[in-house]
Amino acid sequence: MIVIIGVSIFSFSNISSIEDDVEPKLIIEPDVIMPTKVSRPGCEMEDRCYIPSVVAVSAGDQVTWVNEDSAFHSVTSGFYDSPTELFDSGHLDPFESYTLTFDESGTFDYFCTLHPWMQGQVVVE
Numbered sequence: 001m002i003v004i005i006g007v008s009i010f011s012f013s014n015i016s017s018i019e020d021d022v023e024p025k026l027i028i029e030p031d032v033i034m035p036t037k038v039s040r041p042g043c044e045m046e047d048r049c050y051i052p053s054v055v056a057v058s059a060g061d062q063v064t065w066v067n068e069d070s071a072f073h074s075v076t077s078g079f080y081d082s083p084t085e086l087f088d089s090g091h092l093d094p095f096e097s098y099t100l101t102f103d104e105s106g107t108f109d110y111f112c113t114l115h116p117w118m119q120g121q122v123v124v125e
Contacts, residue, residue, distance in 0.1 A: 029064070030064050030066035030097065031055055031057075031062075031063045031064050032050050032052060032064070032120065033066050034050060034066070034067045034068060034073045035048060036068060037069065038073070038115065038118060039069060039071035039115055044119070049118035049119065049120070050065070050118060050119075053119070053120045053121065054120065054121045054123060055123070056123040056125060057102060057122065057123070057124055058124070059103060059104060059125070060102075061102060061124075062102075063099070063122055064099040065089065065092070066096075067095060067096055071094070071114075072092060072094075073091070073112045073118065074090060074112050074113045075087070075088070075089040075092070075100075075112070075120075076089065077109070078110070079109060079111055080113070083111075087108075102122060105125055107122075107123050108121065108122040108124065110122070
């Protein structure tokens with residue numbers, strides 16, 4: 001009986017020390033973030049669904065979005081009622097990122113398929 005308790009204590013102690021050493025770190029530097037609580041309507045009133053909501057880059061540059069919310073989000077080209085199918089991140093888990101290279105100049109609107117009030121734009125010069 002004492003041996004079992006000793007092994008259990010050792011196991012919990014060992015797991016605890018491993019968990020203490022693991023700390024989530026954001027390695028990717030985002031160009032655009034999806035902040036917390038944007039899964040509820042209202043962020044569009046303050047223009048904070050995607051921060052920044054408009055990003056300007058040069059042709060050939062990459063744009064990286066990071067979902068800092070606790071809800072799933074997407075980066076999908078076009079508008080909710082008329083997607084363009086140029087790009088689609090799929091559903092991004094919390095703290096997951098999506099990077100896209102924009103080779104051609106133009107204005108590219110995008111939205112979240114799960115939260116249609118979330119809209120942004122990439123301007124490629």
